[in-house]
Amino acid sequence: MADQWSRRQLLAATxxxxxxxxxxxxxxxxxxxxxxxxxxxxxxxxxPFPQTTGxxxxxxxxxxxxxxxxxxxxxxPTGLAVAFTTAAPAIRxxxxxIDGKQLANLTPIGERGLDLYIRREGKWIWxxxxxxxxxxxxxxDTLVQAMDGSVxxxxxxxxxxxxxxxxxxxxxxxxxxxxxxxxFRKRVVVYGSSIVHxxxxxxxxxxxxxxxxxxxxxxxxxxxxxGSAKMEPAAARLVADIDADAYVLDCVxxxxxxxxxxxxxxxxxxxxxxxxxxxxIVVMSIIREVGNFNLRWKEQLRQQNxxxxxxxxxxxxxxxxxxxxxxxxxxxDHEGEVDGTHPTDLGFDRMLKxxxxxLAKVLKAKGII
Amino acid sequence: MADQWSRRQLLAATxxxxxxxxxxxxxxxxxxxxxxxxxxxxxxxxxPFPQTTGxxxxxxxxxxxxxxxxxxxxxxPTGLAVAFTTAAPAIRxxxxxIDGKQLANLTPIGERGLDLYIRREGKWIWxxxxxxxxxxxxxxDTLVQAMDGSVxxxxxxxxxxxxxxxxxxxxxxxxxxxxxxxxFRKRVVVYGSSIVHxxxxxxxxxxxxxxxxxxxxxxxxxxxxxGSAKMEPAAARLVADIDADAYVLDCVxxxxxxxxxxxxxxxxxxxxxxxxxxxxIVVMSIIREVGNFNLRWKEQLRQQNxxxxxxxxxxxxxxxxxxxxxxxxxxxDHEGEVDGTHPTDLGFDRMLKxxxxxLAKVLKAKGII
Numbered sequence: 001m002a003d004q005w006s007r008r009q010l011l012a013a014t015x016x017x018x019x020x021x022x023x024x025x026x027x028x029x030x031x032x033x034x035x036x037x038x039x040x041x042x043x044x045x046x047x048p049f050p051q052t053t054g055x056x057x058x059x060x061x062x063x064x065x066x067x068x069x070x071x072x073x074x075x076x077p078t079g080l081a082v083a084f085t086t087a088a089p090a091i092r093x094x095x096x097x098i099d100g101k102q103l104a105n106l107t108p109i110g111e112r113g114l115d116l117y118i119r120r121e122g123k124w125i126w127x128x129x130x131x132x133x134x135x136x137x138x139x140x141d142t143l144v145q146a147m148d149g150s151v152x153x154x155x156x157x158x159x160x161x162x163x164x165x166x167x168x169x170x171x172x173x174x175x176x177x178x179x180x181x182x183x184f185r186k187r188v189v190v191y192g193s194s195i196v197h198x199x200x201x202x203x204x205x206x207x208x209x210x211x212x213x214x215x216x217x218x219x220x221x222x223x224x225x226x227g228s229a230k231m232e233p234a235a236a237r238l239v240a241d242i243d244a245d246a247y248v249l250d251c252v253x254x255x256x257x258x259x260x261x262x263x264x265x266x267x268x269x270x271x272x273x274x275x276x277x278x279x280x281i282v283v284m285s286i287i288r289e290v291g292n293f294n295l296r297w298k299e300q301l302r303q304q305n306x307x308x309x310x311x312x313x314x315x316x317x318x319x320x321x322x323x324x325x326x327x328x329x330x331x332x333d334h335e336g337e338v339d340g341t342h343p344t345d346l347g348f349d350r351m352l353k354x355x356x357x358x359l360a361k362v363l364k365a366k367g368i369i
Numbered sequence: 370m371a372d373q374w375s376r377r378q379l380l381a382a383t384x385x386x387x388x389x390x391x392x393x394x395x396x397x398x399x400x401x402x403x404x405x406x407x408x409x410x411x412x413x414x415x416x417p418f419p420q421t422t423g424x425x426x427x428x429x430x431x432x433x434x435x436x437x438x439x440x441x442x443x444x445x446p447t448g449l450a451v452a453f454t455t456a457a458p459a460i461r462x463x464x465x466x467i468d469g470k471q472l473a474n475l476t477p478i479g480e481r482g483l484d485l486y487i488r489r490e491g492k493w494i495w496x497x498x499x500x501x502x503x504x505x506x507x508x509x510d511t512l513v514q515a516m517d518g519s520v521x522x523x524x525x526x527x528x529x530x531x532x533x534x535x536x537x538x539x540x541x542x543x544x545x546x547x548x549x550x551x552x553f554r555k556r557v558v559v560y561g562s563s564i565v566h567x568x569x570x571x572x573x574x575x576x577x578x579x580x581x582x583x584x585x586x587x588x589x590x591x592x593x594x595x596g597s598a599k600m601e602p603a604a605a606r607l608v609a610d611i612d613a614d615a616y617v618l619d620c621v622x623x624x625x626x627x628x629x630x631x632x633x634x635x636x637x638x639x640x641x642x643x644x645x646x647x648x649x650i651v652v653m654s655i656i657r658e659v660g661n662f663n664l665r666w667k668e669q670l671r672q673q674n675x676x677x678x679x680x681x682x683x684x685x686x687x688x689x690x691x692x693x694x695x696x697x698x699x700x701x702d703h704e705g706e707v708d709g710t711h712p713t714d715l716g717f718d719r720m721l722k723x724x725x726x727x728l729a730k731v732l733k734a735k736g737i738i
């Protein structure tokens with residue numbers, strides 16, 4: 001049944017190949033009968049606490065002292081992915097976000113779209129995206145079609161910057177879609193700013209923790225808190241409460257020297273007390289290209305990183321603590337950001353050329369990978 | 370006056386530095402008195418024909434046989450930049466686009482924003498963007514502020530994917546803003562698809578012709594025609610009519626084998642007849658990652674490139690014609706596109722690693738650079 005549909009689709013698509021529309025025009029699926037399942041029934045990767053249900057990363061009520069803005073940001077399904085297998089020739093999704101507004105520096109696909117990867121020969125290979133509509137909260141799209149009929153392992157990344165209120169995954173009626181057990185055995189938490197959160201990745205799977213997840217074969221918990229990674233004591237407890245094998249702190253960009261002096265030591269000590277043997281990796285702030293000509297920003301960045309380094313040096317118990325300097329993380333041509341603050345896929349790629357081997361070395365030394 | 374304002378701004382901005390808002394929060398300018406000028410009075414870089422006024426690339430009436438969709442796309446100010454000098458500490462813009470709709474695979478900044486570069490030690494360095502509002506047609510933003518008071522040469526790239534109906538550039542009252550003569554002496558035309566047009570560059574200055582312009586020091590005319598670079602005879606005449614030193618044809622993605630067989634030979638012959646000595650560089654279609662699992666797309670791409678190569682080989686007069694293969698233009702990890710068709714800044718960066726040195730070699734051999 002699935003194979004028959006696949007051949008029909010291929011034929012129809014081939015005869016329509018002359019009508020390539022604006023923006024590349026991937027021909028939309030015909031409308032066979034689709035069978036949808038509620039994705040809350042599938043395994044979720046990247047969830048901080050196993051008992052959480054639905055699409056929030058963390059339920060803020062468990063941390064009443066967290067600022068409201070942080071509790072709200074934790075409602076976004078940032079870094080979460082659902083895992084399933086199917087031999088269907090096509091995969092479709094229906095999903096709703098809490099609002100359809102658009103940030104100027106993100107693509108709609110990155111902010112509130114879906115991003116599908118399929119495992120081939122042990123590697124996660126990009127397969128398709130779910131494109132949200134313009135200003136809409138209810139969306140529907142074909143993620144991929146015209147595939148061969150082999151069984152595939154799929155990882156579908158969820159929106160980075162919008163709350164998700166519904167997600168249904170569809171395959172042509174007659175095809176099966178089954179849960180895929182978490183393919184990762186180890187896990188790393190990344191606590192940080194909008195950059196960790198995924199601004200300005202072109203699609204959810206290009207946020208840098210998601211790229212590390214696939215490249216290193218380790219589950220990544222994304223605690224990116226756009227503009228609000230300010231190292232409050234409650235945030236320190238949240239990070240430390242997550243059971244993981246290593247912890248990355250990339251939270252300099254949202255702070256100022258005063259906050260860093262007050263809170264950075266507590267964040268690292270809280271984490272070290274609760275996770276005595278886990279490696280901690282601190283990433284200094286990347287260059288903000290907004291400071292190329294804006295003298296205030298240039299000075300602020302210098303002060304942020306200098307204060308963070310001073311605080312780290314004051315810690316008396318520094319074992320298993322690695323610092324990744326910010327200089328050079330974005331290359332030298334000043335072209336790695338969309339708005340002078342947020343890396344594009346190009347900026348993230350340059351960051352990973354430093355962060356990934358450093359992290360791999362730390363994880364290997366501890367036998368984690 | 371300008372210096373005094375600058376110091377006041379610096380002070381105000383520094384005291385506000387703790388309030389870093391969501392998404393990185395570059396503090397908005399206070400509101401001094403701004404003096405605006407109509408940017409149509411400034412030199413425009415990247416304009417195909419010197420007699421054109423306003424913000425259209427080409428007036429379609431001069432080519433009545435062009436399809437309406439092409440005439441409309443030529444109304445976008447894609448690849449255009451205005452050139453000016455100023456010693457002002459801050460630069461602001463007010464601009465309007467014909468509509469505020471948003472494509473799923475572009476950022477609003479890329480689609481309908483502004484992108485400012487300033488020359489420093491001979492290099493064009495990124496300085497700031499103009500962020501459009503959500504769903505609005507009338508926009509206003511501070512591009513850069515808190516600069517030192519030296520005279521700066523500025524290049525402001527215009528929206529890639531929306532018609533521009535108004536552009537005013539502002540500096541604090543008392544500062545001067547003056548025209549900058551075209552800083553480039555040679556020019557290259559690029560005719561192509563949505564990829565040339567700038568999908569999915571994160572901001573207008575990251576479209577690949579704009580990057581080549583700054584990197585090679587040569588003016589680039591962007592004839593990207595999203596979804597509609599179909600090599601019609603009228604389009605061939607348009608390309609050949611533009612007086613330039615070299616011509617890049619990157620128009621395989623919007624066609625099919627039948628169209629290529631009908632039209633590619635005519636395009637190249639028309640150009641060769643009118644510009645007998647100019648180098649012609651043909652770029653084959655990049656890999657469409659949508660074909661990673663979609664068997665139809667994989668086959669279509671193979672046929673497109675094979676037919677284009679066959680047509681080029683049939684040409685009897687092939688002097689000064691360089692072909693850049695599509696394989697390898699996007700790297701090998703399948704992560705260079707936002708939607709399986711359109712390169713991100715990362716994909717463009719990978720393309721340029723091949724295209725830029727090839728083009729530089731051709732241009733050097735002809736004494737153009």
